[in-house]
Amino acid sequence: MADGSLELVKVTKRYGETLAVDAIDLRVPAGTYCCFLGPSGCGKSSTMRMIAGHEIASSGDIILGAQNITELAPAKRGTAMMFQNYALFPHLTVLDNVAFSLKMRGQSKAERYRKAGEVMELVDLTKFASRLPAQLSGGQQQRVALARALVTDPGILILDEPLSALDPFLRLKVRTELKRLQRELGISFLHVTHGQDEAMALADLVVIMKDGRIEQAASPQDVFHRPRTAFVAKFMGGHNVVDVEEGAVSVRADHVRLGAGGAAARTLEGEVRGVEYQGATVTVVLGTPAGGEITAVIPEDRFFPEPAELGETRAYHWAKSAEYVLEPA
Numbered sequence: 001m002a003d004g005s006l007e008l009v010k011v012t013k014r015y016g017e018t019l020a021v022d023a024i025d026l027r028v029p030a031g032t033y034c035c036f037l038g039p040s041g042c043g044k045s046s047t048m049r050m051i052a053g054h055e056i057a058s059s060g061d062i063i064l065g066a067q068n069i070t071e072l073a074p075a076k077r078g079t080a081m082m083f084q085n086y087a088l089f090p091h092l093t094v095l096d097n098v099a100f101s102l103k104m105r106g107q108s109k110a111e112r113y114r115k116a117g118e119v120m121e122l123v124d125l126t127k128f129a130s131r132l133p134a135q136l137s138g139g140q141q142q143r144v145a146l147a148r149a150l151v152t153d154p155g156i157l158i159l160d161e162p163l164s165a166l167d168p169f170l171r172l173k174v175r176t177e178l179k180r181l182q183r184e185l186g187i188s189f190l191h192v193t194h195g196q197d198e199a200m201a202l203a204d205l206v207v208i209m210k211d212g213r214i215e216q217a218a219s220p221q222d223v224f225h226r227p228r229t230a231f232v233a234k235f236m237g238g239h240n241v242v243d244v245e246e247g248a249v250s251v252r253a254d255h256v257r258l259g260a261g262g263a264a265a266r267t268l269e270g271e272v273r274g275v276e277y278q279g280a281t282v283t284v285v286l287g288t289p290a291g292g293e294i295t296a297v298i299p300e301d302r303f304f305p306e307p308a309e310l311g312e313t314r315a316y317h318w319a320k321s322a323e324y325v326l327e328p329a
């Protein structure tokens with residue numbers, strides 16, 4: 001197995017006039033579950049394809065362990081990629097699909113089947129070994145794709161939106177499975193997702209991209225409690241971005257309370273523009289004097305003694321200590 005610590009140094013990708021990835025720097029220590037998030041077109045897939053070798057970087061270096069892999073062929077990198085559409089061979093059995101890339105590497109049949117059997121055991125596919133992909137459910141096909149990527153003992157596994165084709169129930173189940181597998185194998189997973197909740201649930205390291213650049217790379221807790229910019233605060237959700245004397249600050253929606261606060265709080269007043277009951281909490285949207293909006297998430301036992309009604313004007317506050325100063329965009 002390759003040593004799985006990954007470093008990107010000023011990695012850039014241009015497609016003609018389009019600057020898809022703009023000189024990004026990133027360190028992913030070995031054994032990290034790393035999730036990539038960001039709006040459509042921000043360069044996530046291009047970054048993954050450059051790491052896997054399906055695309056060559058326009059400039060910059062990609063270092064895996066002690067080796068510069070920037071221009072190596074995909075099979076020589078010690079990386080593996082699981083594609084969104086699984087890309088299984090329809091005419092090959094599960095066993096042969098999984099063993100395929102070892103055949104390409106010239107390993108003997110006995111060795112290929114031994115190794116494929118081992119990986120199939122790991123992802124619970126052994127009983128389907130002789131089936132064709134068409135005879136499997138979506139979740140099972142995905143496990144074949146996963147086994148196929150893992151059979152080469154990669155130091156890094158790249159998953160480009162692996163859960164998007166699955167229904168919500170299966171998505172949750174597979175997500176737990178992926179995390180278990182990553183821990184068990186001890187290798188890094190680089191996982192592209194559109195789900196903020198998915199990234200928060202899985203990642204040791206969350207990388208948020210915007211316009212080909214990395215806006216923030218940090219632990220889920222840091223990204224949530226200390227978003228670097230207004231973009232990150234808004235993109236991750238659960239935050240308000242407010243302009244105060246010190247500049248733009250983020251305030252978590254669950255730190256906003258109805259009623260006036262004391263000297264250590266910032267108290268505003270505005271129209272109640274939305275009230276949504278969510279079970280344990282109630283989400284209240286309030287106007288600000290500057291013409292913006294603040295979202296408050298209030299525990300139901302605090303809300304119902306003095307419920308806010310649509311259209312009325314209410315005071316609300318948050319502790320100044322709950323403000324987190326953002327970097328200018």
Ligand SMILES: Nc1ncnc2c1ncn2[C@@H]1O[C@H](COP(=O)(O)OP(=O)(O)OP(=O)(O)O)[C@@H](O)[C@H]1O
Pocket residue numbers: 015018019020038039040041042043044045046047
């Ligand atoms: N083969 C290509 N040729 C030209 N432009 C491309 C190519 N692949 C991607 N791009 C452009 O590069 C930019 C980044 O694309 P990329 O697929 O990396 O984004 P992404 O963040 O993965 O998006 P999504 O979340 O929609 O998959 C986009 O502007 C896209 O149109």
